[in-house]
Amino acid sequence: xxxxxxxxxxxxxxxxxxxxxxxxxxxxxxxxxxxxxxxxxxxxxxxxxxxxxxxxxxxxxxxxxxxxxxxxxxxxxxxxxxxxxxxxxxxxxxxxxxxxxxxxxxxxxxxxxxxxxxxxxxxxxxxxxxxxxxxxxxxxxxxxxxxxxxxxxxxxxxxxxxxxxxxxxxxxxxxxxxxxxxxxxxxxxxxxxxxx
Amino acid sequence: xxxxxxxxxxxxxxxxxxxxxxxxxxxxxxxxxxxxxxxxxxxxxxxxxxxxxxxxxxxxxxxxxxxxxxxxxxxxxxxxxxxxxxxxxxxxxxxxxxxxxxxxxxxxxxxxxxxxxxxxxxxxxxxxxxxxxxxxxxxxxxxxxxxxxxxxxxxxxxxxxxxxxxxxxxxxxxxxxxxxxxxxxxxxxxxxxxxx
Numbered sequence: 001x002x003x004x005x006x007x008x009x010x011x012x013x014x015x016x017x018x019x020x021x022x023x024x025x026x027x028x029x030x031x032x033x034x035x036x037x038x039x040x041x042x043x044x045x046x047x048x049x050x051x052x053x054x055x056x057x058x059x060x061x062x063x064x065x066x067x068x069x070x071x072x073x074x075x076x077x078x079x080x081x082x083x084x085x086x087x088x089x090x091x092x093x094x095x096x097x098x099x100x101x102x103x104x105x106x107x108x109x110x111x112x113x114x115x116x117x118x119x120x121x122x123x124x125x126x127x128x129x130x131x132x133x134x135x136x137x138x139x140x141x142x143x144x145x146x147x148x149x150x151x152x153x154x155x156x157x158x159x160x161x162x163x164x165x166x167x168x169x170x171x172x173x174x175x176x177x178x179x180x181x182x183x184x185x186x187x188x189x190x191x192x193x194x195x196x
Numbered sequence: 197x198x199x200x201x202x203x204x205x206x207x208x209x210x211x212x213x214x215x216x217x218x219x220x221x222x223x224x225x226x227x228x229x230x231x232x233x234x235x236x237x238x239x240x241x242x243x244x245x246x247x248x249x250x251x252x253x254x255x256x257x258x259x260x261x262x263x264x265x266x267x268x269x270x271x272x273x274x275x276x277x278x279x280x281x282x283x284x285x286x287x288x289x290x291x292x293x294x295x296x297x298x299x300x301x302x303x304x305x306x307x308x309x310x311x312x313x314x315x316x317x318x319x320x321x322x323x324x325x326x327x328x329x330x331x332x333x334x335x336x337x338x339x340x341x342x343x344x345x346x347x348x349x350x351x352x353x354x355x356x357x358x359x360x361x362x363x364x365x366x367x368x369x370x371x372x373x374x375x376x377x378x379x380x381x382x383x384x385x386x387x388x389x390x391x392x
Contacts, residue, residue, distance in 0.1 A: 150378045151378070151382065153375060153378060154375070154378040154379045154381070154382040155382065157357045157375060157379055158354040158355075158379060158382060158383070159354075160356055160357050160363075161353045161356050166362045166363070167356075167362070179349060179350070179353060182346045182347070182349060182350040183350045183353055183354060185350070186347065186350040186351065186354060186383065186386040186387075187354070187382065187386065188386075189385070189386040189387075190382040190383065190384075190385040190386030191382075191385070194390070194391070195390070195391065
């Protein structure tokens with residue numbers, strides 16, 4: 001491969017392979033460059049440090065579920081349905097990752113612990129989408145919440161069993177789908193407009 | 197110490213000290229017997245195996261927060277207040293343990309992973325108390341839930357950020373009290389009887 005056509009995305013894909021193969025403790029930038037057949041200088045031109053590269057890999061992995069969430073955000077449905085679909089899309093995306101490729105998932109669990117700023121941004125982005133859903137629902141009379149921002153954080157925390165990777169061991173458990181539905185029911189009742 | 201007066205509780209207290217001192221990987225029944233100045237046979241008379249002893253220590257630790265929960269269960273207050281107080285008592289007890297003695301807490305985190313049957317019983321007991329609160333509230337018209345058992349599990353999961361030890365790292369965070377209140381508000385709105 002010539003350095004001229006090396007893209008950030010190629011580097012991130014190679015870095016993921018290297019992290020999986022050598023483990024987060026041992027993987028180096030030189031390993032990534034070697035896997036791509038380029039000098040480590042070519043990698044540093046895109047990512048100024050090993051930390052920057054690892055954070056970018058983590059960010060990319062976290063963002064992978066965003067496409068499905070964007071679809072839910074764009075759908076022409078009432079806010080209560082959107083909220084349920086959004087939680088289901090997030091749970092589905094995270095669970096798929098954890099169950100389809102447990103080894104890679106474990107690798108990322110290590111990376112995620114190092115990259116607290118990346119995680120904070122990721123979580124803030126997710127809670128921001130929830131706030132958008134709730135605020136729009138309140139404006140249309142489909143939901144009720146005294147403060148959509150506060151409600152968004154509470155909903156995100158209430159659903160943590162179904163998206164926070166520290167709960168991944170529970171995601172293959174029989175009955176987890178039923179528990180997810182029960183939790184969504186409780187949350188949506190909590191946001192239901194009152195007739196009285 | 198003479199074997200004659202050795203109680204199970206003395207053994208459990210000594211076992212906790214030994215586990216803290218040597219760590220869960222290294223602590224043995226012989227260490228516990230030595231700490232008590234008795235033969236290891238005296239320990240085995242109460243606990244037939246090392247596993248049984250470790251499970252009993254874990255159980256005792258988990259049960260420590262029960263006294264406060266029992267007080268809440270016995271209080272003469274409406275079900276919505278009882279539910280909030282119960283969640284607050286559980287959160288308070290767990291957080292106190294995690295923040296007051298992080299080293300012992302870490303020791304128990306290891307033990308808890310080994311003792312899944314003990315944990316399952318503990319969790320079932322807690323969800324059972326929630327179901328009692330909710331069912332009594334429904335009977336008195338103070339709460340609404342189509343199925344109190346299902347609602348109890350959903351409430352327990354919704355509050356997992358505030359009692360599951362895997363979330364302990366979040367418990368010292370500024371704003372955690374406010375987040376707990378927002379979550380309780382959401383849960384209680386979800387269980388509110390509808391006037392319509």
